[in-house]
Amino acid sequence: xxxxxxxxxxxxxxxxxxxxxxxxxxxxxxxxxxxxxxxxxxxxxxxxxxxxxxxxxxxxxxxxxxxxxxxxxxxxxxxxxxxxxxxxxxxxxxxxxxxxxxxxxxxxxxxxxxxxxxxxxxxxxxxxxxxxxxxxxxxxxxxxxxxxxxxxxxxxxxxxxxxxxxxxxxxxxxxxxxxxxxxxxxxxxxxxxxxxxxxxx
Amino acid sequence: xxxxxxxxxxxxxxxxxxxxxxxxxxxxxxxxxxxxxxxxxxxxxxxxxxxxxxxxxxxxxxxxxxxxxxxxxxxxxxxxxxxxxxxxxxxxxxxxxxxxxxxxxxxxxxxxxxxxxxxxxxxxxxxxxxxxxxxxxxxxxxxxxxxxxxxxxxxxxxxxxxxxxxxxxxxxxxxxxxxxxxxxxxxxxxxxxxxxxxxxxxxxxxxxxxxxxxxxxxxxxxxxxxxxxxxxxxxxxxxxxxxxx
Numbered sequence: 001x002x003x004x005x006x007x008x009x010x011x012x013x014x015x016x017x018x019x020x021x022x023x024x025x026x027x028x029x030x031x032x033x034x035x036x037x038x039x040x041x042x043x044x045x046x047x048x049x050x051x052x053x054x055x056x057x058x059x060x061x062x063x064x065x066x067x068x069x070x071x072x073x074x075x076x077x078x079x080x081x082x083x084x085x086x087x088x089x090x091x092x093x094x095x096x097x098x099x100x101x102x103x104x105x106x107x108x109x110x111x112x113x114x115x116x117x118x119x120x121x122x123x124x125x126x127x128x129x130x131x132x133x134x135x136x137x138x139x140x141x142x143x144x145x146x147x148x149x150x151x152x153x154x155x156x157x158x159x160x161x162x163x164x165x166x167x168x169x170x171x172x173x174x175x176x177x178x179x180x181x182x183x184x185x186x187x188x189x190x191x192x193x194x195x196x197x198x199x200x201x
Numbered sequence: 202x203x204x205x206x207x208x209x210x211x212x213x214x215x216x217x218x219x220x221x222x223x224x225x226x227x228x229x230x231x232x233x234x235x236x237x238x239x240x241x242x243x244x245x246x247x248x249x250x251x252x253x254x255x256x257x258x259x260x261x262x263x264x265x266x267x268x269x270x271x272x273x274x275x276x277x278x279x280x281x282x283x284x285x286x287x288x289x290x291x292x293x294x295x296x297x298x299x300x301x302x303x304x305x306x307x308x309x310x311x312x313x314x315x316x317x318x319x320x321x322x323x324x325x326x327x328x329x330x331x332x333x334x335x336x337x338x339x340x341x342x343x344x345x346x347x348x349x350x351x352x353x354x355x356x357x358x359x360x361x362x363x364x365x366x367x368x369x370x371x372x373x374x375x376x377x378x379x380x381x382x383x384x385x386x387x388x389x390x391x392x393x394x395x396x397x398x399x400x401x402x403x404x405x406x407x408x409x410x411x412x413x414x415x416x417x418x419x420x421x422x423x424x425x426x427x428x429x430x431x432x433x434x435x436x437x438x439x440x441x442x443x444x445x446x
Contacts (some may be wrong), residue, residue, distance in 0.1 A: 176392065181324060182385025185317050189393050 004117050005032045007050040008084055009041065009059060014100055018048060019054060019082065022109050030115055040061050046149070050118065054080045058087035080116070098162065111136065115166045133174060138165045138192060144180060145187040202265065204256050206239035208248055209442050213238060215325045218259045221411070222292075226254060226284040248273050254283065254427070258419050275348040279341045285420050286333045293413050294326055300406045309398035318394070321386055329379055340372055346430050352433040364440060369432040380421060383414040 006032060008072065010016040020031045032048040035041075038059055038159050044050075054064060059080065075092065081099040098116055100109050133141065143153045150168070154161045172178050176184055187193045204213055210233040216222055227247045236357050242249040251273040253339055257264045343363065350360050387410050390403070395401040 007332055049246060053301055113406055122353045177385045178381045180384050182389060185321055185385075185389055189314060189389070 003030045004028050004048040004052070004121065005030060005048055005146055006052045007031070007033045007035070007044055009035050009038055009050060009053070009055040010084075011056065012084065013055075015082065015084060017098070019109070023113060024108060025055075026110065026114050026117065028121075029113070040065065041066055050078075052078050052097075052116065054082060054100075056087070057081040057083055057093055057096075060092035060096075061081050064092060075118055077120075080113070098160075098172060112163060115163065115170070117167055118170060128167050133171060137167055137174075140164065141187055142192050144168065144171075145184040145193050147180075158193055203261065204238060204253055204441065206237065206242075206253070208238050209233070210236055210241045213256070217256075219415070220259055221255055222288060222416075223256060223259055226281060226288065232330065243276055248277055248406050251277050251281070255419075255423070274432060275344055276429065278423065278431075279345060282341070282420065282423070282428075283337065285416065286337065289413065289416075290333065293416075294329070296410045297406060297413070298322065300409070302396060304402055304406070307399060307402070309402070311395045315397070318386065318390065321389075321441065325379075325382055325428065326385070328382070332379055339420075343367065344428065345438065347432055347435050349391060350439055354442070357440045360439065361443045364436050365377065368436055369429050372429070380417045382416055383410060383417065386410060387414065401435065 006029060008016055008019055008023075010019070015035075016036070017033050020034055022027050023031050032050060033044050035044065038055075038161060041063075042102075063075075063079075075095040076097055079096050081096045083099050083101040083104060098112055099114060104112075139157065140153060143156065148156070150161050150164045153159070154164045157164070159167075171183070173185055175183070177183050184193075184198070188195060204217075210229075214224070225244060229247065233241055233338060236244075238252070239286060241247075241251055254273070266435050301315075301322055305312055305315060305382060346360065347364070347369075347407045350356050387407060390410075
C-alpha cells in the first residue's frame with residue numbers, strides 16, 4: 001500500500017520531533033516534511049501532496065489565509081491540531097479533524113492518528129484489518145452493548161466523542177453489524193458480556 | 202433490463218421469480234397465457250405506471266424511481282404500502298418466527314446461543330409492529346389529507362397548522378433502521394453463530410430473512426424516494442397557497 005503522508009508545522013523543535021516519531025511508528029504512515037512555520041506551505045503542498053496536515057492551533061488563523069490557494073480543502077478532512085496548552089483555541093479549532101494535546105500519553109496520540117488513517121483509507125486497509133477487534137474496540141463494544149451513549153463512553157474512557165465514534169465505525173466495519181441490538185448479540189456470543197450484565201440496566 | 206408494458210407477463214415472472222409475492226399484492230392472479238403486462242394490468246384494474254414503478258425497483262436495485270406528481274396518486278402508494286405491511290405481519294414474519302421455534306425445538310443448534318436469535322427476532326417483531334402501526338395510524342391519513350387538499354386546491358387553517366407542526370420531512374428524519382437490524386441478524390447467523398445441524402432449516406430461515414430484507418428496502422425506498430418527495434412538494438404548494446390568501 002502507498003504510504004500515508006503527513007506534514008507537521010510546529011514551532012517547538014521538541015514537540016515537532018516527538019510527534020514525528022510517533023507518526024513514523026504507525027504502519028503505512030510517514031512524515032514527509034517538518035517545518036516550523038507556514039511560510040512555504042503552498043510549495044510544500046504542491047510538492048508532497050500530504051494526506052494529513054498536523055499544525056499547531058496557534059497557526060490556524062494564519063493558515064486560513066492560505067486556504068483558498070493550494071490548500072483549498074476542508075480542514076475537517078485533513079487537518080489535525082496540536083494543542084500545546086499555551087494558545088487559546090481559535091474559531092477554526094472546531095473545524096479540525098482531531099486535536100492532539102502535548103499532555104496526551106504517547107499511546108493515545110498513536111491511537112488517535114491510527115484511527116484517522118484507518119477511517120480515511122478504510123477501503124485500502126480493510127483487507128488487512130479484518131482480523132478481530134482491538135482491546136480498545138472490545139472495551140467500547142462492551143459499553144455499547146450495555147447501552148451507554150457515545151458521550152457517556154467518552155467520559156468514562158477519557159476519550160473525545162469523536163474518537164469514540166471512530167471506534168464504533170471501525171467496529172461496525174470489521175463485524176458487519178450496524179445496530180446496537182446486533183452488536184449486543186455479538187458481544188454475548190463472544191463472551192464479552194453476559195446476559196446478566198444486560199439486566200442491570 | 203427494465204420491465205415494459207409490452208412484455209409478456211409470464212416472461213416477466215419466469216425471469217424474476219421474486220416478483221411472485223409482489224403481483225399478488227396487486228391482486229393479480231396467475232394463468233396469463235400470452236397476455237402482456239399492459240393487458241394484465243388493464244384487466245386487474247391496476248395502474249400500469251405504478252405497477253412498473255414497483256416491479257422495476259424489485260428487479261433492478263439501481264432503478265431510479267420517478268417523482269412526477271401526476272403519474273399516479275398517493276392513495277395508490279398508501280394502498281400498496283398497507284398491503285406489504287399485511288404481507289410482513291401476517292405471512293413473512295410468522296413464517297420466520299415459526300422456523301426459529303422449530304430450530305430450537307429440534308435442538309439441532311446450540312440452543313443457548315440460538316435463543317439470542319429468538320430474542321433478537323422477538324424484539325424485532327415488536328419494533329416493526331410499532332413502526333407499521335405508526336405509519337398506518339398517523340402518517341398515511343396525513344398524506345392522504347394533504348393529497349386531497351392539494352387536488353381540491355383548498356387549504357384551511359386546520360391543515361395549515363398540521364403541515365406547520367408535522368411536515369413529512371420530520372417523518373423522513375425519524376425513519377428508523379428496521380432494515381439494518383434484519384441485515385445484522387443475517388450477518389450474525391452466517392458469521393458468528395455455531396453452525397446448526399439442520400442445514401436446510403437454517404437455510405430456509407436465512408432465505409426468508411434475505412427476502413424480507415430486500416422487500417423492506419424497496420418498501421423504504423418507495424417511502425423515501427417517491428412518497429416523501431411527492432408529499433413535500435404538495436406541502437410546499439399548499440403553504441404558499443395559504444400564505445397568498
